[in-house]
Amino acid sequence: MNQPIRRVALFCFLLIVSLLVSSNYLQVVNADSYKARSANMRTVYDAFAYPRGKITTADGTVIADSKPSGGITLKYQRFYPTVKDYANITGYKSPSYGAIDLEFILNKYLQGTDSSESVANFMDTLTGKDKKGGDVQLTLQNPVQQAAIKALNGRLGSVVALDPTTGAILAMYSNPSFDPNGISSNDGDTAKAAGQALDADKSKPHQNRTISETYPPGSVFKVVTAAAALDTGKFTPDAPTGADAHQYPVNSTGRVLTNEEGDCPGTDLKTALAASCNSVYGYVGAQLGAQTMAEYAQRFGFNSPDLKIPLTVQPSNFPAPDKVGGDLSLAQDSIGQLNTTVTPLQAAMIAATVANGGTLMQPYLVDKETAPNGHVTYKGADHRHVLSQAVSPQTAAALDDMMQNVVTNGTAKGLGLDGVKVGAKTGTAQRGQTQNPLAWYITYGSINGKSVAVAALVQTDDPHVRDSISGSGYAGPVAKAVMAAALGVKG
Secondary structure (H helix, E strand, C coil), X not given: CCHHHHHHHHHHHHHHHHHHHHHHHHHHHCHHHHHHCCCCHHHHHHHCCCCCCCEECCCCCEEEEEEECCCCCCCEEEECCCCCCCHHHHCCEECCCEECHHHHHCHHHHCCCXXXXXXXHHHHHHHCCCCCCCXXXXXXXXXXXXXXXXXXXXXXXXXXXXXXXXXEEEEEEEECCCCCCCCCCCCHHHHHHHHHHHHHCCCCCCCCHHHHCCECCHHHHHHHHHHHHHHCCCXXXXXXXXXXXXXXXCCCCCCCEECCCCCCCCCEHHHHHHHCCHHHHHHHHHHHCHHHHHHHHHHCCCCCCCCECCCEXXXXXXXXXXXXXXXXXXXXXXXXXXXXXXXXXXXXXXXXXXXXXXXXXXXXXXXXXXXXCCCEEEEHHHHCCEEEECCCHHHHHHHHHHHHHHHHHCCCCCCCCCCCEEEEEEEEECCCCCCCCEEXXXXXXXXXXXXEEEEEEEECCCHHHHHHCCHHHHHHHHHHHHHHHHHCCCC
């Protein structure tokens, strides 16, 4: 072979190698980016060419499903039978707007494209079996969710119920919510109108406020302060703390913490928790110090940027020691004001920790995932784990006694359930001079081997009721109704 021919052959060989490298880069290395492009309608058509899997509650209520649309390219349409009841948990799956929330996070399971099912999917293709997605069952219980919705009765607010022994989320609801059926429509005009309306809604009903928004917790945070006081051994439930019954700091003519109902009937931790005394718990927090308070807040789940259920949870905040502006600021932080903020989920986690002997379990929403062929690919029970041993069992027992006393003799009196061991803490969180306070209530109860922890937050902007807002009056009855539903007792 002469030299010109060899050069031509080498050039052709290099062209073939270049073509192979280029095609492999496009098909393998860069495949995901091309697949994810919004202009790639083939991906959209594929996603709606067969029925996507169902999302159900633990008791079998279908909250997301697919139905034939009669279309040529978009053969199936996503729909949500319970409308608003679970919308800011499931999110939506839309040809026009993509997917959010669980529809996005669990997409590969619902679509049946998880890598663990590659062989089964290939065999189904060979045998001509109709393609379909996998099903997801959540830990949520519809009777408990409906109790939360009914008890809120259209008011702004959030409710979370947990099984304190496992971390399973039994109810999670925030109002306002939205109807995802419009935005998930295969009809582009319908979806566009719904999407524009959702974007324009200043109340942001698509946000799951139980995990995406943080609020000042008010006096429900005193449970964490009490936990730190007892667990460090610096205070006991029944001995006087040394605090002033009227205010903190004592004899100050400047800014002070005072009590809603005047002088505290006792300066011991137990009496002061029952009466929700700011002067006592502000003093205790300041005595414990910023480092100790921050440490115990973190043990209860605060300042955790990585918490997922699998939805991402906005971190609740207790200020770092170097960010606390002195004893009075620390005192305010220690009674759930100033720079302390929580999600409603975090508030429920506080109650759940006490109910579970001081052990904080990882909250979770997914009970199981079932592949298209019926094979269970994931069980939530297999992934349960402890987030933190927040306090010792002895401290938890003392806290339990103190929180039961809140129901028997304190601000939560009248909010118990017959035959149920109930502990609770009320909270009324101030938000400045122009906004109404927030009504909080955290509680837990157990009977016949069943237990539940509940947090309820109720908001109202009506200026005429500003002075009457309280945790026991507004949020307490909501949490009580949810607890009764979860335990299967009369409310």
